[in-house]
Amino acid sequence: MSERLRIGVFDSGIGGLSVLRHLVAVLPHLHYLYVGDTARVPYGNKSADTIALYAAQSAAFLRNRGVDMVVVACNTVSATSLPVVEAVAQVPVVGMIEPAVRAALEATRTNRIGVIGTRATIESQAYELALYAHSRREGLAVFSHACPLLVALAEEGWLAHPATYAIVEEYLRPLLEAAVDTLVLGCTHFPLLAEVFEQVAPLHLIDPGYWAARQVQQILGIPNSEHPLRHAPHIEYFVTDISSNFAAVARQFLGFEAYPLHRITLDHLVPSTL
Amino acid sequence: MSERLRIGVFDSGIGGLSVLRHLVAVLPHLHYLYVGDTARVPYGNKSADTIALYAAQSAAFLRNRGVDMVVVACNTVSATSLPVVEAVAQVPVVGMIEPAVRAALEATRTNRIGVIGTRATIESQAYELALYAHSRREGLAVFSHACPLLVALAEEGWLAHPATYAIVEEYLRPLLEAAVDTLVLGCTHFPLLAEVFEQVAPLHLIDPGYWAARQVQQILGIPNSEHPLRHAPHIEYFVTDISSNFAAVARQFLGFEAYPLHRITLDHLVPSTL
Numbered sequence: 001m002s003e004r005l006r007i008g009v010f011d012s013g014i015g016g017l018s019v020l021r022h023l024v025a026v027l028p029h030l031h032y033l034y035v036g037d038t039a040r041v042p043y044g045n046k047s048a049d050t051i052a053l054y055a056a057q058s059a060a061f062l063r064n065r066g067v068d069m070v071v072v073a074c075n076t077v078s079a080t081s082l083p084v085v086e087a088v089a090q091v092p093v094v095g096m097i098e099p100a101v102r103a104a105l106e107a108t109r110t111n112r113i114g115v116i117g118t119r120a121t122i123e124s125q126a127y128e129l130a131l132y133a134h135s136r137r138e139g140l141a142v143f144s145h146a147c148p149l150l151v152a153l154a155e156e157g158w159l160a161h162p163a164t165y166a167i168v169e170e171y172l173r174p175l176l177e178a179a180v181d182t183l184v185l186g187c188t189h190f191p192l193l194a195e196v197f198e199q200v201a202p203l204h205l206i207d208p209g210y211w212a213a214r215q216v217q218q219i220l221g222i223p224n225s226e227h228p229l230r231h232a233p234h235i236e237y238f239v240t241d242i243s244s245n246f247a248a249v250a251r252q253f254l255g256f257e258a259y260p261l262h263r264i265t266l267d268h269l270v271p272s273t274l
Numbered sequence: 275m276s277e278r279l280r281i282g283v284f285d286s287g288i289g290g291l292s293v294l295r296h297l298v299a300v301l302p303h304l305h306y307l308y309v310g311d312t313a314r315v316p317y318g319n320k321s322a323d324t325i326a327l328y329a330a331q332s333a334a335f336l337r338n339r340g341v342d343m344v345v346v347a348c349n350t351v352s353a354t355s356l357p358v359v360e361a362v363a364q365v366p367v368v369g370m371i372e373p374a375v376r377a378a379l380e381a382t383r384t385n386r387i388g389v390i391g392t393r394a395t396i397e398s399q400a401y402e403l404a405l406y407a408h409s410r411r412e413g414l415a416v417f418s419h420a421c422p423l424l425v426a427l428a429e430e431g432w433l434a435h436p437a438t439y440a441i442v443e444e445y446l447r448p449l450l451e452a453a454v455d456t457l458v459l460g461c462t463h464f465p466l467l468a469e470v471f472e473q474v475a476p477l478h479l480i481d482p483g484y485w486a487a488r489q490v491q492q493i494l495g496i497p498n499s500e501h502p503l504r505h506a507p508h509i510e511y512f513v514t515d516i517s518s519n520f521a522a523v524a525r526q527f528l529g530f531e532a533y534p535l536h537r538i539t540l541d542h543l544v545p546s547t548l
């Protein structure tokens with residue numbers, strides 16, 4: 001029964017809740033286990049091997065809980081460590097990159113695509129490589145830019161502050177000078193700033209979380225639900241730290257309360273496959 | 275021989291290098307071991323018990339290396355976990371709070387002091403409690419404000435950007451409305467933004483790192499050095515992650531190259547005293 005399927009979703013912290021929100025909207029009747037490594041967040045400025053270790057520990061936690069599929073709700077992990085997650089999880093894994101890449105290639109009219117993300121995501125060139133690999137047209141041009149400050153601004157809820165506009169304008173300037181018409185929001189925090197992006201420049205915005213949810217639906221072969229949920233979605237939350245503002249920030253990303261919330265540790269999980 | 279003394283200095287990441295810089299300037303002939311938990315940075319938005327565990331692991335690392343003194347070069351750890359560090363380190367421990375508090379009480383003319391720091395530092399009320407405890411005057415008033423975005427701005431090197439000014443103005447507004455004349459920069463990242471603070475408002479700025487270095491000097495009874503260093507200062511650096519921009523950011527905080535650099539892990543250290 002597909003309605004009993006258990007989907008593991010993990011992220012470096014709370015940003016992945018913006019992905020979980022799409023999953024619940026598209027596939028409301030599944031069971032979700034969300035892991036947020038809030039004690040070691042953020043990953044986006046860390047080295048690829050540290051990110052791989054931490055991602056493997058989250059994947060091992062979810063594997064030990066017997067999930068049927070893992071959604072890597074973190075662009076940084078998807079960009080740097082997807083093979084590690086696949087090796088550890090031992091179930092189908094959906095990352096952020098490929099669904100977003102297909103959507104971006106469909107959306108662009110000018111064949112000029114911008115990608116923004118954390119430093120680790122951009123340095124990995126995962127989006128660029130996947131865009132060039134999937135494009136069947138000549139003349140595709142991809143421009144990418146690391147935007148680390150936007151993570152903090154989104155988490156602090158400064159979603160309409162003049163400083164946020166000034167920072168977004170600065171970050172987007174090289175991409176707009178390159179005349180991109182499509183922008184991949186390659187970090188789970190960035191969709192919260194969609195209104196700012198829209199006001200700074202008229203671009204096709206690609207939210208990888210939405211397209212990843214659609215890909216999960218496609219893989220599972222579940223049609224759009226005609227039966228709205230009559231109860232709260234079935235989600236369990238596992239986090240490595242619970243800070244004083246966790247509930248407020250989580251609500252901002254998720255749209256509803258993150259509950260029940262369990263505190264876990266991941267440090268001790270050393271996946272044998274690493 | 276005091277010149278052989280080994281001083282352990284630790285921080286959640288690289289911010290503590292701004293403290294190490296003061297130590298080396300004041301006490302250039304000592305040997306320093308710097309620990310930066312760059313894999314789990316930042317601590318400032320985490321819960322007090324996670325911060326205490328991570329701080330205990332750094333203290334245990336330094337104790338195992340046989341240091342003679344530990345400087346907690348992190349306001350967040352100093353504010354939330356100093357007793358834990360003292361219990362684990364088993365040598366004299368100097369934190370950021372007390373030296374800064376004495377300097378602020380000496381500096382203020384109006385008896386109205388502002389404190390800014392990470393969310394964890396401000397929520398701990400450690401600065402407020404210490405200021406009120408040390409003040410011998412009636413009518414002291416302390417106003418504090420968490421400024422989490424300034425950490426990211428300082429690390430990104432946006433030290434003179436219009437957005438940084440806008441954010442600093444917003445953060446300082448309630449403190450200026452409260453008419454403070456003295457401001458404790460209660461996070462090791464904030465002294466990098468001293469020029470911005472100076473331009474936004476004419477306040478006595480207190481850099482806890484400088485006053486902590488003076489307190490170390492006082493405890494050790496070492497006079498100001500009349501012999502300038504004829505070689506590089508004797509410092510070893512131990513970090514839990516080496517990101518691609520580590521060297522550049524470290525140079526910004528330290529003023530010179532952070533070398534030799536060793537990669538360590540702290541996760542496995544479970545101090546028996548906890």
